[in-house]
Every structure is written in structure tokens, then in C-alpha cells.
Amino acid sequence: MILGVDLELWATxxxxxxxxxxxxxxxxxxxxxxxxxxxxxFIGKGKDSLxxxxxxxxxKLERAEVQQxxxxxxxxxxxxxxxxxxxxxxxVRYNPFPGQGSDMSFSIAFLDNERNGLVxxxxxxxxxxxxxxxxxHQGESPYALSxxxxxxxxxxxxxxxxxx
Numbered sequence: 240m241i242l243g244v245d246l247e248l249w250a251t252x253x254x255x256x257x258x259x260x261x262x263x264x265x266x267x268x269x270x271x272x273x274x275x276x277x278x279x280x281f282i283g284k285g286k287d288s289l290x291x292x293x294x295x296x297x298x299k300l301e302r303a304e305v306q307q308x309x310x311x312x313x314x315x316x317x318x319x320x321x322x323x324x325x326x327x328x329x330x331v332r333y334n335p336f337p338g339q340g341s342d343m344s345f346s347i348a349f350l351d352n353e354r355n356g357l358v359x360x361x362x363x364x365x366x367x368x369x370x371x372x373x374x375x376h377q378g379e380s381p382y383a384l385s386x387x388x389x390x391x392x393x394x395x396x397x398x399x400x401x402x403x
Contacts, residue, residue, distance in 0.1 A: 324351055329394040333387050335362055348391040352399070354378035358388045 282289045327350045332342040343363040350356035358380070360371045373382045375392070384392070 326351065327356075327395045327399045329391050329398060331387050331391040331394065335387075336364060339365060344387075346385070346387045346391045348375070348388075348395045350375060350392070350395050350399070354396065358384065358392060360385070360388055 283292075328347065330345055330347045332345050334342050335344050344361055346358060346360045348356065348358045354375065354377050356375050358373045358375060360373070362369045362371070373380045373384065373388065378392070378396070
């Protein structure tokens, strides 16, 4: 007798308790095995593992960031060069000799973003055509501009200002 309880009863209680503990341990071990199996399926092995996929994505992201910086630098350079192109063009046709012919004469302005370029003018009469080119630097020419030449430059700058 232990503490007033029969020894056989103590043995039975201990056996049942140990059996229950053994069943609980077995149940937990089975659950742990299933969880491990799912974990390894999720994580994967070799090149298909989650870790390798994350590392690969990180490398791709780093390469993309480098490429993006290179592209931005290239784009800025292209924008600077494009601003130097004589891409703003307008034309005005007119008749410089009233009473003779029609609007066969013209003035064309070719300017860049800084208002540099040239104005090309063609004056046409019944027998001859004269073509003049006048350089333009920052919207000004060292040569006198006719009313039509100034008008075509103003048209170019209006159009340029509307685009920006």
C-alpha cells in the first residue's frame, strides 16, 4: 500500500497514464511527420527550392535596377541630343510681288529647342527664283529678317511652346 492505495491500483493508474502518454506522443509524432512533409513540399529541394527561387528573383531584380539606371542615363542623353535637332519646322507661303503671280514664294524655319537653326526663304517671280538662307542663334539673326521670316519663326516657337 502506498498512501493508502492498493499497489495493484497504483500499477494500473501508472500503466493507463503511460499508455495515454504513449498515444499522445504517437499522435504528435504523426502530426509532426505530416507537417514536415508539407514543409518540404512547400520549400522544395535543389533548384526548385523556395530559397533558390527567392535568390534568383533577387539577382534578377538587381540586374533590372542596373539596367533601369543605364536606360535612364541613356534617355537623358537622347533627350539632350534631341533638343539640339532642328525638329521644329514651319512654313509660310506668300506673294512678295502684289499683282504678279500667286503665293509661290515661301519661308521655312528650322529651329531647335534653344531657337538655333536657320530660315530658308525662296522668292519667286515670273522668270526667276532666289533662295536665301539666314542663320538663327537664340532667336536672332545677324541679317535683317523680313516680315514673313519673322512670322514663320514666331509660328515655330508657338508650336514648340504648345508641345511643352
